[in-house]
Amino acid sequence: MNSPHFSTKERILGAAEELFARNGFAGASLRELTATAKVNLAAVNYHFGSKDNLVNEVFRRRLDELSAQRLHLLQAVLAKPKPTLEEILAAFIHPALLLSLDKSGGATFVRVLARAYAEHNERLRKFLSENYGHVLKEFAAAFGAQLPHLDKEELYWRIDIIAGALTYAMADFGVIKRRAAMSEKIHRERAAEHLIRFAAAGLRAE
Amino acid sequence: MNSPHFSTKERILGAAEELFARNGFAGASLRELTATAKVNLAAVNYHFGSKDNLVNEVFRRRLDELSAQRLHLLQAVLAKPKPTLEEILAAFIHPALLLSLDKSGGATFVRVLARAYAEHNERLRKFLSENYGHVLKEFAAAFGAQLPHLDKEELYWRIDIIAGALTYAMADFGVIKRRAAMSEKIHRERAAEHLIRFAAAGLRAE
């Protein structure tokens, strides 16, 4: 991740992902971060303006593609004659599954996402809401069409908990360890299947 | 929580619980904490030795009772002729449910627990493992007797994820909001029921 053929910005983003996952956003200092990335201390402020903005860019680098994949899959599902709740859920969950299987930092990033979910950071939540809130809105509309008896507030809360459960299931935070005989890939896919069944039941509740 | 008829130690513990839940362990400074508790800055180091040890004591104050309740219920379940997986799970989950319903800080503490789960803090994990690891061991034994086909490692991981799911379900981290017509108590009890069903299925998997 920090090898010399990566640009300074890329080395910083890679080191940031690694250290944010391990120590949290406040716990990762720019001094340790720039040492890991083998760049000068001032490089973060030069290239990203501030530590806060570096945090934003760490998310942007991964979430742009994640959101695009989700919306693309959702579009395909909604084009079907009779889309099911499970198919919509899969459109939401499978891109995150792929990210968690990515070998070049994606798996680390999923842990950073889990951090963000737990930290309740207002500034970060605002950034995520402004930049990726429309994705949740589109899924909420799709779910809402399947579940007309649910009021909007209830629906948003349920989607929120699904996003949280997904994040934690994909992060390495004490998740079920795979059997030795089962590949990481298959293990994660099984986890996604369980999640989809669980979430579908949760959405249909009452 | 900080009213004058509480002792200095109790006011510090109360403020710590509040600020740890809101800002995390690193994010809560002793200066803000002692101001909230209306005690001198030096009081934390005088009464608790260090900030790290204060963190430990915040956990000890609640977990001693939680662990005792869990073990007591487990004992009662195992005394039955044919204990079920669901009953063992209830012995684990119901005390946490009661804590989350507690009006004098218990609900706040559950959010602190969720923080600890996400932070992966090695020092804190060691403290929790040394002081409350035996509780997980006893439950693991009880689950293991019900699920003899599971190897020990697999079993521990599954219990770990149940503890995590429980913690997050009981914390206010984006959890499903209750319907206006439903009391907080009943809402939480429903959540616990769902959790027990989900966890039982997860444990029985394969």
Next chain:
DNA sequence: TTATGATTCAAACGGTCGTTTGGTTTTACC
């Protein structure tokens, strides 16, 4: 080759952190 803008760098800035100190006040007991 030289001029120009982008990048890197060592050093320092002001601020906040957890902790320690040494003295003052309060408490509890003979």
Next chain:
DNA sequence: GGTAAAACCAAACGACCGTTTGAATCATAA
């Protein structure tokens, strides 16, 4: 009421934080 321990307090300590500065270095195009 005197005394010793416990508790409290203002102030300061050294360490680390994110950020800024201004000069050195690099890349590139005239």
